[in-house]
Every structure is written in C-alpha cells, then in structure tokens.
Amino acid sequence: MSVSRRRFLGTGLAACAGVAGAYALTSLLPTGAVGAAAAGDAAAAGDAAAATSPTPSAAPTYDPHAHSWAFLVNTTRCIGCGRCVDACKNENNVPDDPEYNRTWVELHVVENDGTVLVTSPDGGIHGFPPEPPELAASGATASQAYFVPRLCMQCDNPPCTSVCPVSATYKTPDGVVLVDQERCIGCGYCVLACPYGARYIVPSGGRMPTGQPGVVDKCTFCYHRITKGMRPACVEVCPVEARLIGDLDDPTDPVAVAIRTGRTSVMKPELGTKPRVHYVGIEGEVG
Amino acid sequence: MVETVADRTVDSRPRAAWHALRAEVASQPRALRLWFGLLTVLLLIGAVGAALSLPPGDEVFGTRPSFEWGLLIAAYVFFAVTTSGLCLASSLGTVFGMERFMPLEKRHAVLALLSLVTAFGIIALDLHWPIRLGFGAVLSPSPMSPMWWMGVLYAGYLVLLMTEVWSMFRGHERLHNVACTAASCMAILAPSTLGAVFGVLASRPYWHGSFTPPSLLAAALLSGISLLGIVFYCVHRFQLKGWERATSLAIPALRLLLTISLAVTILVAAWQILTTLYGSVPGLGDAMATLLVGPLAPWFWIGRVVIGIAIPLVLVLYRPTQTPIGLFAASILAFVGVLVDRVLFVDAGQIVSSSAASGVVSNPFNEYTPSLVEISILVGAFAFLAMGYTLAERFLDMSEHVGSHRPLLSGWGRHPHEPAAPGAATAEHGAAPLEHGAA
Numbered sequence: 181m182s183v184s185r186r187r188f189l190g191t192g193l194a195a196c197a198g199v200a201g202a203y204a205l206t207s208l209l210p211t212g213a214v215g216a217a218a219a220g221d222a223a224a225a226g227d228a229a230a231a232t233s234p235t236p237s238a239a240p241t242y243d244p245h246a247h248s249w250a251f252l253v254n255t256t257r258c259i260g261c262g263r264c265v266d267a268c269k270n271e272n273n274v275p276d277d278p279e280y281n282r283t284w285v286e287l288h289v290v291e292n293d294g295t296v297l298v299t300s301p302d303g304g305i306h307g308f309p310p311e312p313p314e315l316a317a318s319g320a321t322a323s324q325a326y327f328v329p330r331l332c333m334q335c336d337n338p339p340c341t342s343v344c345p346v347s348a349t350y351k352t353p354d355g356v357v358l359v360d361q362e363r364c365i366g367c368g369y370c371v372l373a374c375p376y377g378a379r380y381i382v383p384s385g386g387r388m389p390t391g392q393p394g395v396v397d398k399c400t401f402c403y404h405r406i407t408k409g410m411r412p413a414c415v416e417v418c419p420v421e422a423r424l425i426g427d428l429d430d431p432t433d434p435v436a437v438a439i440r441t442g443r444t445s446v447m448k449p450e451l452g453t454k455p456r457v458h459y460v461g462i463e464g465e466v467g
Numbered sequence: 468m469v470e471t472v473a474d475r476t477v478d479s480r481p482r483a484a485w486h487a488l489r490a491e492v493a494s495q496p497r498a499l500r501l502w503f504g505l506l507t508v509l510l511l512i513g514a515v516g517a518a519l520s521l522p523p524g525d526e527v528f529g530t531r532p533s534f535e536w537g538l539l540i541a542a543y544v545f546f547a548v549t550t551s552g553l554c555l556a557s558s559l560g561t562v563f564g565m566e567r568f569m570p571l572e573k574r575h576a577v578l579a580l581l582s583l584v585t586a587f588g589i590i591a592l593d594l595h596w597p598i599r600l601g602f603g604a605v606l607s608p609s610p611m612s613p614m615w616w617m618g619v620l621y622a623g624y625l626v627l628l629m630t631e632v633w634s635m636f637r638g639h640e641r642l643h644n645v646a647c648t649a650a651s652c653m654a655i656l657a658p659s660t661l662g663a664v665f666g667v668l669a670s671r672p673y674w675h676g677s678f679t680p681p682s683l684l685a686a687a688l689l690s691g692i693s694l695l696g697i698v699f700y701c702v703h704r705f706q707l708k709g710w711e712r713a714t715s716l717a718i719p720a721l722r723l724l725l726t727i728s729l730a731v732t733i734l735v736a737a738w739q740i741l742t743t744l745y746g747s748v749p750g751l752g753d754a755m756a757t758l759l760v761g762p763l764a765p766w767f768w769i770g771r772v773v774i775g776i777a778i779p780l781v782l783v784l785y786r787p788t789q790t791p792i793g794l795f796a797a798s799i800l801a802f803v804g805v806l807v808d809r810v811l812f813v814d815a816g817q818i819v820s821s822s823a824a825s826g827v828v829s830n831p832f833n834e835y836t837p838s839l840v841e842i843s844i845l846v847g848a849f850a851f852l853a854m855g856y857t858l859a860e861r862f863l864d865m866s867e868h869v870g871s872h873r874p875l876l877s878g879w880g881r882h883p884h885e886p887a888a889p890g891a892a893t894a895e896h897g898a899a900p901l902e903h904g905a906a
Contacts, residue, residue, distance in 0.1 A: 393524020
C-alpha cells in the first residue's frame, strides 16, 4: 500500500512537472516564432520573431525589410513643454512614476565657467520652471540653455542586445530594437548595458506597457504605429516639430536628407553604438 | 514504514521521525542547540524575505532604474567567487599533490557546494522570472552574452562539485580525482567569466575593461581562503574530526595562503586605483572619487582597507598573533572585507549617472539603499551556508584519508623521498577521529 502510494505520488509529481514544463516552454517562445515553426518554415522563424514581437504588433502587410527608421531631434526648436512625455505615457501605458520613462526631456544649462547643469523634473512631463532652482541656488549665471529630448537611440550596434543571456532583446530588419516580453527574465543586464539610460524594468501595479511586470521596457519608436503608416505619439503631438521620424530607405525623406548631409550629431559616438537617433544643436558634452 | 538504511533500521513514519528528531536535538550539547536555534531563526527571516521577493515586478528591493543591481547581485558575486576560491585553495592539495594543503579537501568541497547553491538561490530571487532563464538559456542561447556563458559555466561547476562530493564520500577515487581537477579548472574559468559580465559593459566605466575578470579571481582567492580559515579554526577549537591535522597542517597552510592572497589583493587594488587616477575616461574618475573621497569613502577606507586588508595582514604577519585564534580573527575580517568590497564594486559601477532622467540634477550620484527584504535574504543566505555546513560536519565523515589520494598532477608538492609532515602521520595512522565536542 505504501509503495503504491509512493509510486502514485511520484507519477503525479512527474506529470505535473511535465505539464508545467510544457506550459513554460510555450510561453517562452515568441508568438511569431511559434507560428513560423508550426508552418515548417524554420528559416523564417527568426525573422518572424524579430518582426512580430508580442510587445509591439506590426501590421500584417508591413515589410520590415523595406524600411530603415531613423529619428531626428532638433534641440533648437524644443521648448520643453513636455507634451511628448505625456503623449508617450498615455500611448504606451508607461507607469506614472516619473522614474519610469520611455522618453523624457532634460534642460541643459551651461554656466559661465563652462559647468553644465542638467535637470529633468518629473522627466519634464510638466514642463520646466523659468529658471532652474539649482541654478538660482548656486548664484551662477547661464551662458546657454537648451532642452534635450531623450529616448532609446535604437543603436545599429546595440550593446543591450548582445548582452542579453536569453536573446530576449533584438533588432528588427527596419532598425528598431525591441524586447520580447515573454522571453525576458528581468535580470536588468541590458538596463546597465545601455549607455543612454533608456531602459527600465516594469514595476507591478499601476500601468504596465508590457502587460506583465518584471520585464524590460523601452522606447520602440511606437512600433505599433509606424508599421501601420502612423507617426510615433511623441512626434504627433510636438507643437514645434522638434521630433521627426524618417525612413532612411527613402532618399527624399527630410530626416534621411539631414542625416545624409551630415548636419546632425549623435550622443556618445565614442562608444561605437551607432545611434539611429540624431540631434541638431547639441553640444559635445551631452550624453 | 520501517526501512533499512546503511545497516540501520529507520522508522520513517512522521510521528516516529518527529520523536527521533526531538531526541536527536535533546542529545546535542547546549551550545550546539543554541547555534542551531539561532540559525533557524535567521533562516526563517531569510525565508520571509525570499517569499516577499517572489512576485515579479514588486518593488521590494531598494533598486531603481538608475541603480538596477543592488545588494543581492553583490551577494551573488560574493558567494559565487567564494566557491571558486575554496576550490583554488584546495587544488594545491587535490590537484597538485602538495601534502600540506591536503587536509583542506573534504571541507572545501562541501563548503564550495553549499556556497554555490547559496549563490544560485540568491540570483534566483533577484531575477524577476528565474524559471525562464533555465529554459531560455537552452532554447534561445546567446553565446555573445557573458551572462549566458557565466550561467553555463557555473551550472557545469555545480555538476562537477556534486560529482566531487559524491565520489569523495562514496570512495570512487578515480572519478574523484578527475572531478577535483576539472572543478579546479572551472574555479578559474567561472569567476573570470563572472568578471567579464561586468567587464564588457562599456557604459559603466568603473566595471569596463580587461582588469575586472582577474580582479574577481583575486577576490575569489581571498574569500575562499578566509572561509576555510574560519572553518578550520572551528575544527581546531571544537576538536572536530581530523582536528589534529587541522591544527598541525591546515592552519599554518591557511595562514600562508591568506598572507599571499592579501598581498595579491593589495597589488590588484593599488593598481586599479592608480590607473584610474591617470587619464580622463568620462565617468571612471568620478566613480573612483566616490570610493576614495566621496559617499562610499567611509565604507571603502574602514570596511575594505582597514578591516578587510590592513588588520588581517597584521594578524597573519605579526609573530605573537600567528596563532589559531589570530588566523580566525584575520579570516573573519578578510571575509567581511571581501563582502564589503563586492558591495562597493557593484555600487561604484552604477553611482555615476548615465542620464538625467527622472529629475536627477546635474552630475549627482545615483542613490541606493538596500531594503530590509534584501538584507533579510542576505542574512538567510549566510544562515543557510552555516546550517548546511554544520549539518555536514555533524553527519558526514570529514576525516581525510591522505594515503589513498592520488592527485592527477602529483609531484608538485614535495620530493618523493621527503618524509610527510608530522601531523599527517598522526592523522593517517593515529587514533580514530574524535567525537564532536561542545564549546
């Protein structure tokens, strides 16, 4: 009797472990990869997984190989109104806590002695005071001041993708870096690998852009919008066109022209990350 | 149900098992009962912390987007490198056949296994989705990622250590020798890869560079040897199995090893600081400044330099303190020093802002304070290690059988005709190991 009970328990536990394992396996594979593999198209599985991540859904007719997205931020136009931050939070369900942002705006104030004061109260979502309290407190005078909108740089050589131990973050053929939320383990390694501070781990409770807590989130250029022919939410609401998205595969696109003619610069070029977000009007120390 | 295990009749019914456990506890010396009681309480504290940390995304840790890795990562690194240090120290006897280091063998293996299991437990609690790691590392491997390699190597290391311990206590000599040698090789590969996890991050100047992997090896050596110093003092003090060899061979050998590893640590730390002071790599000088004169300076100078290096060095070099208790004190301080060092290492890598997101003002230091949950998990981790080892010491045969061991790379230690050390003969052919004593 006791032996059969042991066998029963052992068999039951093994069955439970098998079911749990199978469930975990299916939840690990990205939706696109599962579909492609089921169709027997193993070669297409990688591309399908990359192009149709469960996080941002692309339109069925969208061809990621026919585009090459880039972003242009004109700091000489930005007025620091914070509408882009607000629009991003609403569009992508980003947590309200000002520590968690897909995009944010910084105010850079260059003092007379060359010191650069950088502030970003609440990520800039509520705009900025006429004079930063920190500058007033120090008694220094400013020689120059400008706003710098920040977002994921969608690097062509992204340090975040190569360090991920489970290949949960990857680059799409059209140049956008995405995160597969079903595969992310929440180790935070990519958060640390990003030199631009553009990633965060989604906290539980409240708004969750990824639909589940404990996984990494970041700006996707509003992939769910640009793959349907729309512009990113932040670009859409900017009143002064300080933010522009363009297609480098379209030679007449204004963003492509600006980048091609070398009138832009990128942040931290010395790291060799080759950002797809280009800036007009930033100083060398920005980054 | 009544079963026969190892020629003993064991009643495994719950009531009988409970009575046997009570009888066993009652038969222990009072000091040992207090020790077990203390460890049980600490384990429970750790278990509460662990339970609170399980739901993914719950903000029970002190970490934040600007400071993503905290105390648990430091603790994981600490226990992982300690495992390697234990193997490196014992490899002198188990791999290279040096007679005076042979008494370290059994205890190092048990400690290394427990330490690695502790490290795995901590990292599992730090990850938001730990189960996915096991599947993801196999189904979607990422050979470009040092973290993937670290996982593979430490998983292999765990298998090797389990094989080593199993073969050691089961008497499979050949398998044991192979496992010992392989584990010692892994003791170099695994922590250096763990160092590479930090070293490849160009975004974190304090961690970045080829210097980080070897510096972790130095930390491994120091923490492993100090832990052996603590344990072997206890073996000597409480006259546990093989205490004669511990007193005559292991403690002097560990004093020598501790002196060498402290010297290596000083060398590594000094060059790390000096090379940082030259040049102007953005963020690197700022991070080092936080250690030397900034917010981390008290921890660095008091915890790392004075407590972790200077006092232990004096204790092992000063003749009047070259005693077992002197080694014990030096080992405890050095052990604490390595833990402080690992925490400072993790902190200094993140303390300099990489962006001004979320209201951070111009060049401030990122702030991080460990939460009570993180601290309780760390406390529980130490209690787990101590409890596991105490049970091993109580129920396993820790006496060494030097004569039967044939290291694969023998001939490094002494000339074949050179007589063995006096303590070795005593333990090998002398009286049977003593029963456990009380404090």
